[in-house]
Amino acid sequence: MSYQLIQQPDADANVICPCCQQAIIDWSQEQYIQPCEHTLFVALDLGFEYIADVFEATMARSVDEIHAHDDQLNMFQELTTASFPHYLIIRTDLGVQDLSRYIGIAVPESN
Numbered sequence: 001m002s003y004q005l006i007q008q009p010d011a012d013a014n015v016i017c018p019c020c021q022q023a024i025i026d027w028s029q030e031q032y033i034q035p036c037e038h039t040l041f042v043a044l045d046l047g048f049e050y051i052a053d054v055f056e057a058t059m060a061r062s063v064d065e066i067h068a069h070d071d072q073l074n075m076f077q078e079l080t081t082a083s084f085p086h087y088l089i090i091r092t093d094l095g096v097q098d099l100s101r102y103i104g105i106a107v108p109e110s111n
């Protein structure tokens with residue numbers, strides 16, 4: 001398994017990159033998505049809010065393909081079947097209709 005899943009229980013809290021401590025989700029900003037150099041994606045069950053080219057290149061389907069067929073979208077599956085070597089997924093519960101936000105972060109190979 002190339003990814004590690006972390007559940008962040010508080011959906012209203014900022015999401016901090018463990019590598020550089022930048023707030024990737026910063027609720028004090030109007031543009032609350034602030035990707036850092038380690039950010040691979042910010043996605044909801046319904047679609048992508050941000051994706052890095054390096055991660056999209058490792059996914060089984062492109063973002064365009066995924067959005068074109070979003071009636072059969074399983075976002076978590078799309079994100080976890082990518083061949084990107086080592087990454088972290090921080091999942092937060094949106095508190096509506098069992099929806100989640102997923103934030104992908106590239107982590108160094110050894111730790």
Ligand SMILES: [Zn+2]
Binds near residue numbers: 019021036038039
């Ligand atoms: Zn970072």
